[in-house]
Amino acid sequence: MSDFPSIPRLTSSKYFSSLLLLRNIWKGGDLSDDMQFQRVVNQRTYKGELILFAFDLCSVSDALNAVLMLRHVGFEHFLPLTDGAATCEALHALADVKALPTTPCFWSSSSNNHKGWDTWGAGAGCVSGERRRGYCKAEQLWAIRYHVAARLLASRVNLLHMDTDTVIFNDIYTRLKRKPISDYSLILLPESPVNGGLWYAQHTSLDSGAQWVIAEVARRTWEVISLRIRRRSSPPFDQAMLADALVSAMKGERHVAYMCEHPAVALQPPCANASQSRCAYRHYEWVVATLDARNATPLYRACFWRGDAIVTTDEHVIARKQRLVAVH
Structure with a gap:
């Protein structure tokens, strides 16, 4: 080895x-x-x-x-x-x-x-x-x-x-399993735009808040690739889908603005009534949402600024990453 x-x-x-x-x-x-x-x-x-x-x-x-x-x-x-x-x-x-x-x-x-x-x-x-x-x-x-x-x-x-x-570099579980982070079900990196490369989910079940968000990225991908287009293309970046899913969870309504920035998707039916609010994406590193276990209804507003961060840690948990932000 x-x-x-x-x-x-x-x-x-x-x-x-x-x-x-x-x-x-x-x-x-x-x-x-x-x-x-x-x-x-x-x-x-x-x-x-x-x-x-x-x-x-x-x-x-x-x-x-x-x-x-x-x-x-x-x-x-x-x-x-x-x-x-x-x-x-x-x-x-x-x-x-x-x-x-x-x-x-x-x-x-x-x-x-x-x-x-x-x-x-x-x-x-x-x-x-x-x-x-x-x-x-x-x-x-x-x-x-x-x-x-x-x-x-x-x-x-x-x-x-x-x-x-x-x-x-060290035991990430000592951070994830220690309060207050242990009370949260989805922990994301505090980066803008949202980074899907490293995340942790716990206390989940079918249609719980964290499971709903991750499953929604897959569902939206299937929705996009089921659309008929004239020229071969690629679907929107998965992190755009993830951002939409998170904002949807926080707002309690369907959000597709980031997915709909894709030129091949923009004129398609899913984007006809797309929300164009961008605040949660621009300041995403400080978004903390509380999701209802059944329908991901938010208990906090959609856009948070730096002072509104609820859970962060400055300890190095994993190389190249310094802080985690929690989503309940």
């Missing part, structure tokens, strides 16, 4: 899960299969926690590095997610060359096979590990990520999502 001399091994963490390596780790599979999905919930989680990251063929080495980093600190409860079996095989092959323990890898064919990707992506069912020329659209991988994340949250799994370039 690779050496990370500047990163401590978190043996004292309550979520030190290296013993999961002693289990019979299987190589992975298609999470569209309910049995595979439930097996992940039962065998890849630890004390109800799971760490999710997504990658394609171009970032296989980054994904393997993330695996090595997580195993180094002692967090075996991770879920590498990609676009198809061939890309997982590439990850396995790289791990085998380095004589590493079995590295699980998963994909979700149902969300990747939507026919809308024929015009809004690189083609329905595009798998980067199968391509000899060109690439699959990153938007397809992002949609898979949100879809799977929403299913996990509906199954009451506490989920830390991270990009493959994230490095853990």
Whole structure:
């Protein structure tokens, strides 16, 4: 296993899960299969926690590095997610060359096979590990990520999502599980615009506030790629969808202004009556919303300024990130 001399091994963490390596780790599979999905919930989680990251063929080495980093600190409860079996095989092959323990890898064919990707992506069912020329659209991988994340949250799994370039320098759970942050269900980075690369959700269930927000990003993606367009395009950036979902939750009404900035979507029916309010996006790093568990009705107004931040922490939790903002 690779050496990370500047990163401590978190043996004292309550979520030190290296013993999961002693289990019979299987190589992975298609999470569209309910049995595979439930097996992940039962065998890849630890004390109800799971760490999710997504990658394609171009970032296989980054994904393997993330695996090595997580195993180094002692967090075996991770879920590498990609676009198809061939890309997982590439990850396995790289791990085998380095004589590493079995590295699980998963994909979700149902969300990747939507026919809308024929015009809004690189083609329905595009798998980067199968391509000899060109690439699959990153938007397809992002949609898979949100879809799977929403299913996990509906199954009451506490989920830390991270990009493959994230490095853990200390026990993030000591911050997330300590009040006041432990009382919140969705913790986001205080960045403007909203950053979907690192977030944490806990205390969730089907249609709870945090689960609704993440699932809404996937739903809006399917809505967009179901639209008929004349020329091939890409859907709006996933973080625009996430911003819309969060503002919708805070305002208690449908908000699509950021999605509708996309030129191929702007004149389509979903944008006909779009709200053009931009304040929550411009000052998003200081937005803190309280969501009702059923319908995500806000208890706070939509736009917050710097002085209205309710929960922040200045401690370094994860490399390249310094503060977390909580969304209840």
